[in-house]
Amino acid sequence: MSLFLSLTIFLVLISLGFNMNNFDKKEPIVSFRDVCVSFNSTQILKDLSFDIYSGEIVTIAGPSGSGKSTILRLLGKLIYMDSGEININAQKLGMSFQRSALFNSMTIWKNVALALEETTNLSKKKINKKVQAALELVSLAHTEKMYPDELSGGMQKRISIARALVVSPEIILYDEPSTGLDPGTASKLEDDMIRLRDKTGVTSIVVTHDFDTIKKVSDRVLILYDGKIRWEGTKNEFLTDESPYPRSFRERTSIEDLLPPT
Secondary structure, eight states, X not given: OOHHHHHHHHHHSEEOOSEEOOOOTTSOSEEEEEEEEEETTEEEEEEEEEEEOTXXXXXXXXXXXXXXXXXXXXXXXXXXXXXXEEEEOOSEEEEEOTTOOOOXXXXXXXXXXXXXXHHOOOOHHHHHHHHHHHHHHTTOGXXXXXXXXXXXXXXXXXXXXXXXXXXXXXXXEEESTTTTOOHHHHHHHHHHHHHHHHHHOOEEEEEEOOHHHHHHHOSEEEEEETTEEEEEEEHHHHHHOOSHHHHHHHTTOOHHHHSOOO
């Protein structure tokens, strides 16, 4: 198996290796405590702490370079923290990639089935049933015999979501889900994200800098800036609070322009 194929399967079906507990809805499903990450001499995350609870759609927002993707890479065990503690109260995690990461040489059915074929002993009949159910959840059951390059960008992203869902994760990560999509397609994808949470109960962690995505899908919003969560609140608070952090998204300006001079 190629390194890229192994990495893709690893990210679609992650058996989490952090401090894992039996699933308990009373406890945070994800908890970061004083997490620090540095690359070379640059500190990316600085004593980062936050909690996410079961069934929430939580958006982690912030400008480019603020460390949003670093959080996803930590959750996916692609990198390790320098210090701190990460607790995950779940057994499986799925990921929907920013650029879909589908294999163009494989049919849609094969793309979605791949993690199950490589990591379980399920029969083909049972795998087919799970693939069909995942494709139906994103309203793309009719595409199973097609190839990725026959689908639009929005459809490919929905297939990426189906591939993450096929392993029945308790948590799904969305990496910049609306990037590269026209507004209408992005809105439909966001509708899918909300509907999937409502139907399956999956906890959703959305990394984005897009105001429209934040406004539409979020139950709660965490704003990351300079390595720390500088603001958090509900979607309504995000839309009304006069702090410079949410204002920067509403006014589509940089946080630096709104912060008081130091």
